[in-house]
Amino acid sequence: MRYAQVHNWTNEDGENRQQTHYFHCDQIGIPREMTDKDGNLVWFGNYYGWGKLKNETNISGTAHQPFRLQNQYADCETGLHYNFFRYYEPDAGRFVNQDPIGLEDGFNFYRFAPNAQEWVDPLGLAKK
Secondary structure (H helix, E strand, O other): OOEEEEEEEEOOOOOEEEEEEEEEEOOOOOEEEEEEOOOOEEEEEEEOOOOOEEEEEEOOOOOOOOEOOOOOEEOOOOOOEEOOOOEEEOOOOEEOOOOOOHHHHOOOOOEOOOOOOOOOOOOOOOOO
16 A cells, blocks of 8 residues: 655645655555655664654755654654554553553553564554
């Protein structure tokens, strides 16, 4: 599956502009690189085991890449990752809110998954 980030704007002369960046993800859906429409590398990043961004290089200076583990959006103000139904703490590898589905996904209300490299929890509700 291919994902793209499209940025539309109007410049000072009133001309409409568009910039497209494509995400290149690893086997579990973490964005590792972004390229422009011509295939040029514009961003790349490395992550720790539980999804925290270790370092990133914004080659173009225009790339914006806020995604972390599957469906997680990095919140720069808190350092947490938003996961639709709750927030994830990437240093601890755990959610900070209780699982809204309760015991249906097990007895540990804060666990992300047994192994972040093999399991996913795209909505913050249940590991798959």
